[in-house]
Amino acid sequence: MSNGYVCTLSPACLERAKAELCEDPNTRKQEINAFRERLLRLPGLNCRTDSLFLLRFLRAKKFDQERSFTLIINYYKRKLEKPDLYATLLPSSIQHVLENDFIVKLDGKDKEGSPVLFYRPGLWDPDKYPAWDILKTSMIIMSKLLEEEDVQVTGVRFLTDLKDFHWQHVKNMPLDYLKFQLSWFQDSMPLRYKGFHNLHEHAVFYHLFTLMKHLMSEKLKSRIFLHGSKVEELLEFIDKDVLPEEYGGTGPPLSGKAYTKVLLESEQDFKEEMRYGFVDMTMHKDNKSKQSEDAMENLSGTYRKLDID
Known part of the structure; x- marks a missing residue:
């Protein structure tokens, strides 16, 4: 068959x-x-x-x-x-996160041909939606990307700008959320991670990173890059015409509008996915x-x- x-x-x-x-x-x-x-x-x-x-x-x-x-x-x-999490794993359930441009898929790809996902956790307002909605958004985007065979080979590169990411955000990330998120990324997702690039990291990030680092595999840790304010270092991995201007490039401003439409049009596919499991x-x-x-x-x-x- x-x-x-x-x-x-x-x-x-x-x-x-x-x-x-x-x-x-x-x-x-x-x-x-x-x-x-x-x-x-x-x-x-x-x-x-x-x-x-x-x-x-x-x-x-x-x-x-x-x-x-x-x-x-x-x-x-x-x-x-987490049956409750998966029971609502639909693009329509995380539309508010997508429209907030918290996670944006860049229009182009990196120098190895990998799609690039750009995270800006400082845009998250914990009073408006929980951390679990952020994870659901990642899960949905990555599942959609994996429908492309080339992505199964090239993997995905991640950029995170930690500007405006503060203690109020960390306090609203329950420990079971952090552990589940790591186990999902590290042990459950059939995706090749080409790199996790962090910008403007500071004390809050280092506190969280220290907390989670001992749970990470050596392979995952080797994929983590800390760039601080040196946005020009991204050019080693991503061409200038792909990166937005504020990150050392000449590409268009960050906007998730187009890919949000793609995801919302895939609603039925994700409903079908709910049929499967133990x-x-x-x-x-x-x-x-x-x-x-x-x-x-x-x-x-x-x-x-x-x-x-």
Whole structure:
């Protein structure tokens, strides 16, 4: 079952996928089918099985079947941990964040061909919406970006301007939010992170960074760049015509209007996504069939075997 998949990678990205991700066009279909069949055998998981979706995970882990399997299990396990969050994971639910230009997708790409997301946390007013809405916005934008096969290969670069980010913001970031956000980024999202570039960082940022740093993998920490006020350092990674003028470039002003429209038009796709995930672990309390009880017992055994945090 190939779901009619046709590779849409650009020639340049296909060569990168071969060199960097161990992707072999001659065996790609077999890799996808093996991955799909393993997921279909897992009791209690209703998983998307179309090829383009599965390739997100295979490419993120360089076609290592075991690591890809663990990643997709983590991806769906997060839905069990925060069902209320995922129940409203729709573009319409975060329109207020998008229209605030808190997170903006730049029009161009970086020098490696990666999309660039620009964050300005100082624009957040905690009295108007909670920190969880910010995370939902990131989740929706990244999920949408991953629909493009080239992005599965190039990954995404992040810029954050910490100007006007103060204690009032940190105080409104609950510890469970910070931990869940990190686990989602680090262990659950099938995305290649090309770099996290921070500007105008100060004491508040360093306090938060120190708090979270010990939970980060060495790989993630190696992707973090601290530029201070030296916006010109961004030019090493991003061409001048992509960056806005206030950040050393000649590109257009920051505006998320166009991409907000793209996301809002994808509402139905995100509603469809809600169908997938692990079954509700409580449903079997009312279902006394032996088949269901055995399935849940097998699922628990699978978790123990995987030793997923």
